[in-house]
Amino acid sequence: MSGGTFVGMPAFPKAAHEAVHNQTLRGNLRHATHTIRAKRANAVAEVSDWAELREAGKQIKDHTLRHLDRYLVQLEESVTAAGGTVHWAADADEANRIVTYLVKATGESEVVKVKSMATQEIGLNEALEAEGINAYETDLAELIVQLGKDRPSHILVPAIHRNRGEIREIFTREMSEWGRPAPEGLTDTPAELADAARLHLREKFLRAKVGVSGANFMVAETGTLVVVESEGNGRMCLTLPETLISVVGIEKIVPTWQDLEVFLQTLPRSSTAERMNPYTSTWTGTTDEDGPQSFHLVLIDNGRTDTLADEVGRQALRCIRCSACLNVCPVYERAGGHAYGSVYPGPIGAILSPQLRGIDNEIDASLPYASSLCGACYDVCPVAIDIPEVLVHLRERVVQGGAVTREGAKVVLKPAKGHAAERAAMRAARWAFSHPGALRTGQRMASRTRRFHPRSLPGPGKAWSETRSLPAVPAEPFRDWWQRTQGGKDTSK
Amino acid sequence: MSGSRDLILARVRRALADVPPDDTPYEQAFERPYLREHGHRSVAETVDLLAENLADYRALVHRCTAGELAATIARLLAERGSAAVSVPTGLDPRWLAATEVTQVPDSAANTPAELDRVDSVVTACAVAIAETGTIVLDGGPDQGRRRITLVPDHHICVVRVPDQVVSSVPQGLERVDPARPLTWISGPSATSDIELDRVEGVHGPRTLEVVLVSGE
Numbered sequence: 001m002s003g004g005t006f007v008g009m010p011a012f013p014k015a016a017h018e019a020v021h022n023q024t025l026r027g028n029l030r031h032a033t034h035t036i037r038a039k040r041a042n043a044v045a046e047v048s049d050w051a052e053l054r055e056a057g058k059q060i061k062d063h064t065l066r067h068l069d070r071y072l073v074q075l076e077e078s079v080t081a082a083g084g085t086v087h088w089a090a091d092a093d094e095a096n097r098i099v100t101y102l103v104k105a106t107g108e109s110e111v112v113k114v115k116s117m118a119t120q121e122i123g124l125n126e127a128l129e130a131e132g133i134n135a136y137e138t139d140l141a142e143l144i145v146q147l148g149k150d151r152p153s154h155i156l157v158p159a160i161h162r163n164r165g166e167i168r169e170i171f172t173r174e175m176s177e178w179g180r181p182a183p184e185g186l187t188d189t190p191a192e193l194a195d196a197a198r199l200h201l202r203e204k205f206l207r208a209k210v211g212v213s214g215a216n217f218m219v220a221e222t223g224t225l226v227v228v229e230s231e232g233n234g235r236m237c238l239t240l241p242e243t244l245i246s247v248v249g250i251e252k253i254v255p256t257w258q259d260l261e262v263f264l265q266t267l268p269r270s271s272t273a274e275r276m277n278p279y280t281s282t283w284t285g286t287t288d289e290d291g292p293q294s295f296h297l298v299l300i301d302n303g304r305t306d307t308l309a310d311e312v313g314r315q316a317l318r319c320i321r322c323s324a325c326l327n328v329c330p331v332y333e334r335a336g337g338h339a340y341g342s343v344y345p346g347p348i349g350a351i352l353s354p355q356l357r358g359i360d361n362e363i364d365a366s367l368p369y370a371s372s373l374c375g376a377c378y379d380v381c382p383v384a385i386d387i388p389e390v391l392v393h394l395r396e397r398v399v400q401g402g403a404v405t406r407e408g409a410k411v412v413l414k415p416a417k418g419h420a421a422e423r424a425a426m427r428a429a430r431w432a433f434s435h436p437g438a439l440r441t442g443q444r445m446a447s448r449t450r451r452f453h454p455r456s457l458p459g460p461g462k463a464w465s466e467t468r469s470l471p472a473v474p475a476e477p478f479r480d481w482w483q484r485t486q487g488g489k490d491t492s493k
Numbered sequence: 494m495s496g497s498r499d500l501i502l503a504r505v506r507r508a509l510a511d512v513p514p515d516d517t518p519y520e521q522a523f524e525r526p527y528l529r530e531h532g533h534r535s536v537a538e539t540v541d542l543l544a545e546n547l548a549d550y551r552a553l554v555h556r557c558t559a560g561e562l563a564a565t566i567a568r569l570l571a572e573r574g575s576a577a578v579s580v581p582t583g584l585d586p587r588w589l590a591a592t593e594v595t596q597v598p599d600s601a602a603n604t605p606a607e608l609d610r611v612d613s614v615v616t617a618c619a620v621a622i623a624e625t626g627t628i629v630l631d632g633g634p635d636q637g638r639r640r641i642t643l644v645p646d647h648h649i650c651v652v653r654v655p656d657q658v659v660s661s662v663p664q665g666l667e668r669v670d671p672a673r674p675l676t677w678i679s680g681p682s683a684t685s686d687i688e689l690d691r692v693e694g695v696h697g698p699r700t701l702e703v704v705l706v707s708g709e
Binding site: 028031032035036047048049052053055056059060063066067068069072073076082088089090094138139140141144157158159160163164167190191193194197198201202205206207219222224230231232233235236238239240250255256257258260261262264265272274275276277278279280281282283284287289290291299301305306308309311405408 | 497498500501502503504505506507508509511512516517519522523524525526527528531546550601604605606609622624625626627632638639640643644662663666667671672673674675676677678679680681682683684685686687688689690692694695696697698
C-alpha cells in the first residue's frame with residue numbers, strides 16, 4: 001500500500017542506466033538537488049562554529065555507539081519511569097509483529113503515520129495491511145507517494161521525482177479511494193495541492209486513535225523522544241491519538257539533554273537548509289491529559305548490531321538522516337533515489353543498506369559501486385561520516401569476501417558473484433606490474449592496435465565496460481615518451 | 494520480549510569487543526568547543542534579531558507594551574474575523590479583556606473535532622530563541638495542551654521581552670524542562686514537498702502571530 005517493494009529491483013547499474021534516460025525525472029532531480037544544495041551552503045555559512053559543531057556531533061555519536069549497551073539500558077529505564085513501555089525487536093518481522101499486536105490490542109483497524117525511515121525499512125505498512133490494518137501516511141510527500149502507489153526517492157522530500165502536474169493527477173484520481181476526494185477543479189498550484197491534502201488528511205487525524213512514528217533522537221538520560229518536522233502532521237500524530245507507537249533504530253540515542261544543542265543546530269541546516277525546522281516535538285513518556293495516554297517504544301536492531309561490529313563501517317550509524325549527502329552527489333542527481341533499490345538512497349544508502357541487509361544479493365553488492373568517490377558527501381555530512389572510506393571498504397568486502405557479522409554471528413563471506421572479472425583483472429595487473437618487460441610489450445601492442453579497439457570489452461570484461469566509458473589508449477606508451485623526450489625536456493623529438 | 498532484549502544487548506556487547514572496558518567516560522569523551530551563542534548583542538539587539546528571524550519565516554510579528562496587550566490581541570482577532578478562540582486555563586484573563594470573541598477554555602474533554610471548529614488560539618510561551626526565530630511551548634498553564642496550538646488555523650503567541658528571550662539553541666535548551674512535553678515552533682507550518690515551493694500550512698496553523706510585549 002505504501003508503494004511497491006524493493007524486492008525484484010534490478011541492481012544499481014541497470015536501474016541507474018534506465019533512470020538517466022528519464023528526462024522528467026532528471027529535470028526534477030536536478031532542480032531539487034541544486035536548489036537545496038545552494039540553500040544549505042548559505043545556512044551553514046551563517047554559523048561560524050560549524051566545524052566545531054560537526055566535530056562535536058561526530059564525537060557524541062561515536063561515544064554513544066561505543067557504549068551503546070549502557071545507553072540502551074539507561075534509555076529503557078528512563079522511558080519506563082516516565083510511563084512508557086519499551087519493546088525490543090531483533091529484526092523487521094519481530095518489529096512488525098509487535099506493532100501489529102499493539103494496534104490490535106487497541107481494537108482499531110487504522111493508524112495515522114508520521115514519515116519514518118525505520119518503519120519504511122521494516123515494511124510496516126505492508127505488514128499492517130496484511131493484518132487488515134490501514135496505515136495512512138500523513139506527510140504531504142509520503143501521501144503523494146502512497147496515493148501514487150510509488151516508492152519514495154529521497155529521504156527528506158520523498159516525492160521530489162514528481163512535478164506538480166503529476167501530483168494533481170494523482171490527487172484527482174486516488175484521493176476518493178482513500179477518503180475525502182480532491183476538490184472539484186483542483187489546479188496544479190502547490191498551495192491548492194497542499195490545501196487538498198490538508199482537507200483530506202484532517203478527516204483522518206480527527207478520528208485517529210492510534211499514531212505511529214519514528215524519532216530523530218532519543219535521550220538516554222531523560223527518556224525523551226524528539227521528532228523534527230515541518231508540516232505539523234507529526235504533531236497531529238504525536239498528540240491527537242490515544243495510543244502512540246514509536247519505532248526507532250537503536251542507534252538514535254544521544255546520552256544527555258544537552259547533546260541536543262548540537263543536533264538541533266546541525267540537522268535543520270543540513271537537511272532543509274533552515275535555521276530551524278518549523279516544528280520540533282519532544283515528549284517524555286506520557287503526560288496527564290495532554291497527548292497519548294499510552295506510549296510504546298519499539299527499539300529495532302534489524303542489522304544495526306551487525307553494522308556496529310564492523311569497525312570501519314560502524315560510523316554509518318552516526319547518520320542523523322539529514323539527506324545532505326544526496327543533494328551533493330553527482331550519481332544521485334542523475335540516477336535518482338529509486339535506482340538504489342533501498343529505503344536509504346544516495347551515498348548514505350550506498351553504505352547503510354549493504355551493511356543493514358548484507359551483501360548477499362545483487363542490489364546490495366552493487367551499491368558500494370554507486371559512487372564516483374568524489375568525496376562531496378563526506379564534506380557536507382554534519383556528523384562527518386567518511387562515506388568514501390566505507391564505500392571502498394565495502395567494495396573490498398564484495399570483491400574479496402571476508403569475515404562479517406550476520407545476525408550476531410561471525411560468518412565468512414565468499415567473494416560476490418559477478419566480480420570474477422574484476423578479481424582476474426587485478427591478478428593480471430599484479431602480474432604485469434611485476435613483469436616490466438611484458439608490460440612494455442603489451443603497452444606498445446595496445447598503442448599500435450588502438451584504431452581497432454572496440455567500445456566495450458569482450459568476454460569477462462563485458463560487464464565492467466557496459467557501465468563505463470573505456471579510456472582511449474594513447475598513441476605512444478608513457479614510458480616510451482619519457483625515454484624519447486628525456487622526461488619532456490627535449491620537446492624537439 | 495525479554496528474549497530479544499537480551500539478544501540485542503548481547504549482540505551489541507559482542508560487536509564492541511574492540512572497545513576497551515575503561516574507554517573514556519561521557520564527561521571526558523568530547524569537548525564542546527562550539528559557541529554558546531553566535532556574536533555579541535545587547536538585550537535590545539537580541540529581541541530585534543528574534544523579531545527579524547520570526548518574520549523571515551513568515552510569522553507576523555507585533556510589538557506592544559503590557560498596557561496595550563489586550564487591545565492588540567482584540568485587534569488581531571477582529572482582523573482575522575475569528576468567532577471563537579481557544580484559551581489555556583492559566584492565561585492571564587486581562588489579555589482577553591478587550592475582545593468579545595467567544596472563549597473556549599482548554600479542557601481535556603474537548604475533542605479534536607470540536608477544536609477544529611475554533612478559529613484562533615492565544616497562548617503564552619516558555620522561551621523564545623532569537624538566532625533561529627523559535628518559540629518554545631512547554632504545556633504550562635498559560636500555554637495549554639499541545640493540541641490547542643495545533644488544530645486551530647490561527648495562533649497568537651505572546652512573548653514577554655526581554656525576559657523570555659535567549660540568543661541561541663543551547664541557551665534555550667537550558668531553560669526548559671525535558672520532562673514536560675515541548676513544542677518548538679519556527680514560523681507557521683510549512684512544506685516544500687511540491688517542487689520545493691514553500692507553502693504555508695498543510696496541517697498546523699497557517700498563520701502564526703507573535704506579540705512581543707514589553708514592560709509589566
